[in-house]
Amino acid sequence: MLARGASRAVVRVARARPSRGFAAQADNVYLGNPTKEWLEKQASVEHHAEETTQLWRKISFFVAFPATLLTALWVRRVEAEHEAHEAHIKEEHGGELPPTPGYDYLNKRAKPFPWGMNSLFFNPHANKDMNEDSE
Amino acid sequence: MNINLNRSQFQAHPYHLVDPSPWPISMSFALLIMAISAVMYMQGFPFGGYLLNLGTILVATGMSLWFRDVVVESTYLGHHTEQVKRGITLGIALFIVSELMAFVSIFWAYFHSSLTPAIEIGGTWPPLGINTLDPLAIPLLNTILLLSSGAFITFAHHALIKGNRRSAILGSILTIIFAVLFTALQYYEYAEAGFTIADSIFGTVFYCSTGLHGFHVIVGTLFIGVQFYRLLQHHITKSHHIGMEGAIAYWHFVDVVWLFLYAFVYLWASSGLL
Numbered sequence: 391m392l393a394r395g396a397s398r399a400v401v402r403v404a405r406a407r408p409s410r411g412f413a414a415q416a417d418n419v420y421l422g423n424p425t426k427e428w429l430e431k432q433a434s435v436e437h438h439a440e441e442t443t444q445l446w447r448k449i450s451f452f453v454a455f456p457a458t459l460l461t462a463l464w465v466r467r468v469e470a471e472h473e474a475h476e477a478h479i480k481e482e483h484g485g486e487l488p489p490t491p492g493y494d495y496l497n498k499r500a501k502p503f504p505w506g507m508n509s510l511f512f513n514p515h516a517n518k519d520m521n522e523d524s525e
Numbered sequence: 526m527n528i529n530l531n532r533s534q535f536q537a538h539p540y541h542l543v544d545p546s547p548w549p550i551s552m553s554f555a556l557l558i559m560a561i562s563a564v565m566y567m568q569g570f571p572f573g574g575y576l577l578n579l580g581t582i583l584v585a586t587g588m589s590l591w592f593r594d595v596v597v598e599s600t601y602l603g604h605h606t607e608q609v610k611r612g613i614t615l616g617i618a619l620f621i622v623s624e625l626m627a628f629v630s631i632f633w634a635y636f637h638s639s640l641t642p643a644i645e646i647g648g649t650w651p652p653l654g655i656n657t658l659d660p661l662a663i664p665l666l667n668t669i670l671l672l673s674s675g676a677f678i679t680f681a682h683h684a685l686i687k688g689n690r691r692s693a694i695l696g697s698i699l700t701i702i703f704a705v706l707f708t709a710l711q712y713y714e715y716a717e718a719g720f721t722i723a724d725s726i727f728g729t730v731f732y733c734s735t736g737l738h739g740f741h742v743i744v745g746t747l748f749i750g751v752q753f754y755r756l757l758q759h760h761i762t763k764s765h766h767i768g769m770e771g772a773i774a775y776w777h778f779v780d781v782v783w784l785f786l787y788a789f790v791y792l793w794a795s796s797g798l799l
Contacts, residue, residue: 428607432764439686446680447692450699454673458703461669468662491654495646495725504566504574509721511712516719 539608548591555583600760610767617771621778635730652725660791671780674703688763697753704746745779748772
């Protein structure tokens with residue numbers, strides 16, 4: 391009796407019922423079968439997606455990652471050069487960066503910002519502190 | 526169990542007639558409060574700052590609750606038929622076009638100021654006294670980061686269509702990491718730049734254009750983040766994921782806008798070709 395149950399289970403699995411109803415596979419010469427068309431379109435999209443996934447996987451790991459790494463190393467070098475150049479200028483000018491020219495279109499303050507006289511990303515090393523009273 | 530559905534309620538059309546919702550009217554009030562309070566804050570009116578915080582919180586909350594309703598209607602209630610999917614996809618495309626027009630207006634301002642530089646700024650672009658950022662330093666790295674994140678999300682999308690859950694998750698995580706790196710580097714550039722938004726028209730158009738772009742990067746990252754969370758929660762199938770597709774389209778749009786910014790605001794201005 392146990393053997394009968396086991397063999398029935400094997401047959402059930404082996405029959406492999408379709409995932410949709412039989413109407414999905416039916417052919418109607420006059421009206422077509424939208425479900426069948428949709429399923430076929432999905433199957434072809436999925437099949438195509440395999441190649442496209444492989445393509446973009448390769449682009450991601452063999453182009454994107456190396457390009458990012460190399461650019462990061464390059465930028466590190468450039469930034470180091472900039473810093474050295476800036477240090478050299480500071481040295482020549484006596485320890486400080488030369489002040490930006492006093493053109494009236496630079497550091498324009500028709501009125502203070504809502505949070506004070508300096509901009510939102512104010513950096514005392516790079517920008518002029520507008521809180522100090524000078525001219 | 527009463528599921529409130531019987532044969533007389535059979536929907537003989539593929540569209541989604543949404544249930545009445547409070548979020549559209551709430552959002553319109555929230556946006557009005559935010560817009561007016563922003564002006565109040567910038568012009569120094571009393572309580573401008575507090576109202577701006579309130580307005581921002583209301584907008585963010587309204588958006589969250591509205592989008593949450595859309596997720597419920599689609600994933601949990603099944604209202605999104607193929608026709609509804611087409612409509613939403615078109616809607617997202619039109620939204621991206623409207624965002625593009627906002628950038629067009631800022632680029633217009635940039636070209637107006639830079640193609641015929643006023644005599645008051647020295648008749649040259651960039652204006653005299655402005656030290657531009659080196660375009661072959663961090664901005665170049667940012668370009669590579671955005672392009673790479675575009676590749677990662679494309680990989681994730683096609684893996685999703687194939688039904689490869691692991692690769693879809695991996696690609697999405699990499700995209701988000703690179704997006705956050707971009708934002709962090711832009712913040713660093715903003716903090717270290719020798720010019721501020723108040724430094725002539727150059728500073729204004731530079732920070733307005735890159736700032737608006739940066740805001741879009743943050744929103745785009747959040748969009749991908751939400752879709753990534755939904756992917757993890759099994760909301761998504763390999764043939765039905767218009768939210769994810771919208772996030773990907775928005776991200777590609779952000780990437781393309783950056784390429785234009787990099788070309789015209791970074792490279793061209795620093796090149797001395799003017």
